[in-house]
Amino acid sequence: MTEPARLREISDDEFTAAYGSDRFTSAVILNRLRYAVEHMSTGFMREAFSPIIRDWYDFACTISGPPERGYPMAVVSNSLVVFLGTLGDAVRNAVEEYGPENLSPGDVLICNDPYRGGTHVNDVCFIRPVFAGGKIVTFVNMRAHQLDMGGTVPGGFSATKSNVYENGLVIPPVLLWSRDQPVRSTFSLIFDNTRWGGMLLPDFKSIHQQLKLGEQLVLENIERYGLDAYLGTLTYACDTSAERMRDAIALVPDGDYTGSALIDADGLDDTVDYTVRVTLRKRGQHIEVDLSGTSPQARTCINCGVLDAKTAVGVALTMLLDPEVPFTSGTWRTIDLATPPGTLVSSLPPDGGIMMFWEASGAVVSAIFDALNPVLGEKGVAGDYGSTNTHNASGVTAGGTPWTSATQCGGEHGPWGATKEGDGDSYTVLFFLNNLDPATETIEHDAPVVMLRKEHAIDTGGAGEFRGGAANLKDTLWLSAANHYLSPFRTKVPSGVGANGGKAGPNGAMWFFPPREGARELLGTSAEVYAGSIPVAGVLDPDSKAPDPEGVYHYFASRPVWRTEPGTVLRCLTNGGGGWGDPLARDPQRVLADVRNAYVSVEGAARDYGVVVVGDPHHDPEGLRIDEQATAELRARR
Amino acid sequence: MNEIRENPVLERIPVDGPCPRCGAEELRRYPVVSEGGWFQVVKCQSCLYSVDREPWSRLGPIQLLSDSL
Secondary structure: OOOOOOOOOOOHHHHHHHHOOOOHHHHHHHHHHHHHHHHHHHHHHHHOOOOHHHHHOEEOOOOOOOOHHOOEEEOOOOOHHHHHHHHHHHHHHHHHHHHHHHOOOOOOOOOOOOOHOOOOEEEEEEEEEEEEEEEEEEEEEEEOOOOOOOOOOOOOOOOOOOHHHHHHHHOOOOOEEOOOOEEEHHHHHHHHHOOOHHHHHHHHHHHHHHHHHHHHHHHHHHHHOOOOHHHHHHHHHHHHHHHHHHHHHOOOEEEEEEEEEOOOOOOOOOOEEEEEEEEEEEEEEEEEOOOOOOEEEEOOOEOOOOHHHHHHHHHHHHHHHHOOOOOOHEEEEEEEEOOOEOOOOOOOOOOEEEHHHHHHHHHHHHHHHHHHHHHHHHHHHOOOOOOEEEEEEEEEEOOOEEEEEEEOOOOOOOOOOOOOOOOOHHHHHHOOOOOOOOOHHHHHOOOOOEEEEEEEEOOOOOOOOOOOOOEEEEEEEEEOOOEEEEEEOOOOOOOOOOOOOOOOOOOOOEEEEOOOOOOOOOOOOOOHHHHOOOOEEEEOOOOOOEOOOEEEOOOOOOOOOOOEEEOOOEEEEEEOOOEEEEEOOOOOOHHHHHHHHHOOOOOHHHHOOOOEEOOOOOHHHHOOOOOOOHHHHHHHHH | OOOOOOOOOOOOOOEEEOOOOOOOOOEEEEEEEEEOOEEEEEEEEOOOOOOEEEEEOOOOOOOOOOHHO
């Protein structure tokens, strides 16, 4: 096996021979293509009707090369990573099955089958072949979450569905537009089997226009720079990723490394928990990731497909080894995923249903962090909040109007872990999602709900020289009767594990608080508050019902649908992010600032960091100060 | 009643012969997913050298009934 020549070291003539243009031109074309996918994204964002597109940015765009070059995914938009990671394979699998010879200019091929293309049935791939000189030279693609794809649960977000038939409509590769004319039978297939088609239709039309825009921008590049330079640039982009990832892998000591991550339960009962086990075997510039020993596929749709596991591997290694590696097909060139079929992260149809796919593939990311963090030392990255703790609700207002609230009022957003660069962010999405946060005004406009709290919870960032991000505490007051589907999957053991000696962030939980007098007043946050709650999920003290790592596990699907009366409050507390480095090495001034900003309490500063802070953070925050002598004495005793 | 299920393990079929790169007699055949999709590989289990690497079924272990049409 000969190692390829390094891109920086080949001569200009060699570069031109390999890539059909000079280096400068390739760089220009690549930037113009990145502009193209962002331009497509911006256009869709501006026009979308579906809240999950408009408020969450739940879509992504890519450009792939032609069949004879293996459909290389060379350009990706700055958006949802789980979509990007699977789109390369999704385009290849869909086009190969449909037959590239059956495609014509102006076609839009769609597919939403998780086993063919990854993610879940709500995520429809839209693939448009671009022709030049009478043959396909590229594909411009978008994957966009559709608000509903049928199945037994409105909106689909639930762990309670048992197989692909309950899960929703599965669309194999079929044309949605043929030569830019809508294929009515395909539209009818979708509208007859999904809810809220009126919202899907204008989004489909917008996607069609964005794909035409992408096609136009690609063709402008081909016209200006020539086909050879265009196709060569796609190869160059993937080669760049491959080289950078090879270099990053080479810095890891050779060896076999094992890790694991736990998912609490599926949606059937709480008798089975699910473990992702990973063995990374690293030799030179190659890594093989074996998922043998992972739990069998779940009995409900908390599984993911192997393409999602592959994405998770790419994301984890990119984040840990070199976050600057461009995310293309080339990312995986020296990475092999070896997995037995029929596991939680390589499930098979029809029983291994796939809906909450990112929860399972997120556990793959966690397991890889668990395996490599001890090897990486200071380059280690602490864990994030682990689960989007997804909440969906629906109902009918007193006036008879149906409403739905999708992925807005649970623990969807939360913290990251700390790194050698600094503290973890406190309100973002899981490591491999990269979405927006819906605006409170929009949430309250679309559903009968009042957002009472959306704030950082104190003392929830894992302690370290750099602190983990703070858990998010969210309280929502439901004005109408509602049916809730809740899906928190990582409450038994910390997901926000520490790195390089940092401490783990504590775990979160979910509770309902029945209607009460003065319901519009805020609930408190002290431990006493929880006694009046109905726990949904988490490991809680059996008496107080407050979080307690030694307490009792509450199973999130003990009621598959949580029905609530008007005036009920839902509280979601996410897991905390992990800390990086020795907490006693944290600069006391940083601890003081944390107390000032309510990330850390006065008690927590002493307990977790050995820093004695004097003063009242609530009534005299500017008067806070460090007792230097007491701090030195306290740290010396540790 | 708890259902006891074995955790699946990837089957790696032994292949005769030494690794041409490191000499170890540890060649195995098994499927992997990588850049370009699924492959059946014959790899050295000691140094990870791929002695053979052939494209496999498009969806790996999943067979579509429609493929039999």
